[in-house]
Amino acid sequence: MSPLISISDYIFNNKELLASNIVDEVINSLDMDIPRWEQEQAKNMYIEFVTFIGEYILSGEEKIPESLLIWSKKNAAMVSLDGNLSTLVVRYLPTRNVITDILTNLAITFDLNLKELSKLIKQVNRMLDMSLNETVANYEYLASEYQKMSQMELAKVGAPIVPVKEGIIVLPLVGHIDTYRIDYMIENLTPKIASAGVFYVIIDFSGVYKIDKGNVQYINELVQMIRIMGISVMATGICPDLAKMTINEGIDVAADVIYPNLKIALESIN
Structure with missing residues (x-):
């Protein structure tokens, strides 16, 4: 079995554990007080994200999966509920670092060569960048729509x-x-x-x-x-x-x- 397939199998079989580790490491690095319900919500989101990584490893395709863009839109919808985009954006850098560390450790464990590891990390970074861009764009759209609705309600009352x-x-x-x-x-x-x-x-x-x-x-x-x-x-x-x-x-x-x-x-x- 090739190192890439071994890593992909590991990700699929341990996606809940990996997602939990990502959330815990990000919270620790930011020293943030995040409610338990939001932590569980984030873990469910990262279960989907590490699944995207596992699917990419198997397919070898460098295109951004449509499901990732849909996932990012869901992030924007959840963030728009409290109106604070910075709470999500600030997590992207530590998330990137944590995932890079996880992939590096898996590469060592399964003897993945440096060239393949570099390619994998590069693609994951592209996925994170696209996810962030999609999240911000959709947040701005939803915020604009919410503002229009608020203005209309204020106009009716006023x-x-x-x-x-x-x-x-x-x-x-x-x-x-x-x-x-x-x-x-x-x-x-x-x-x-x-x-x-x-x-x-x-x-x-x-x-x-x-x-x-x-x-x-x-x-x-x-x-x-x-x-x-x-x-x-x-x-x-x-x-x-x-x-x-x-x-x-x-x-x-x-x-x-x-x-x-x-x-x-x-x-x-x-």
Whole structure:
């Protein structure tokens, strides 16, 4: 039996032990306090990875197995749950070192020559590099998708439509009004207001703590869109900073009338 086949057989027969050794050595080298459940999760992942190594030794193919890329995507999905990519990336170097030591010891045990060992280590390093690249790329994609979902949820919460009386709705703006929030209001709230059958819309700014400078004009355009639909628009709760910004930018507030607060605005309609 050739040394490579012997090493491959050993890996397949001892993959659980090898995976456990990798995890223990990596944890010791990083001096990290990792929960038991995460250690078990990592061991299961490395069982799959050492299996990839054993399969490569048998096949001799230098291409990266598709199953390894799928495995890396799974890593990204698990990391994206806590949002901390560094906890995974920091483990790659010690993992590389530990696996290199394991392969070197196996090469000595089964009389694998230096040339074959060098080729094996080189391919394993390629696998680790590809795995890391795939993990990072998919993490960034998942993080971007999660951010979009979070922005949408914040936009829904931060700009609700509140019916207060027949023919009157209040649009209370809350938090930080950024470009995404403005786009959401124009695309999603304007149609709802149009179909609500109201005569008055009161846009209340009292809950806003920040509006990006360039978005003041877009809010004005939103107001103009509502007015074009034949609905009277009132603005309330405009803070001094927002008032100063509109003046400095030379923006005329498009609301029909402006009141200090929501109570006075409602009383004016009566």
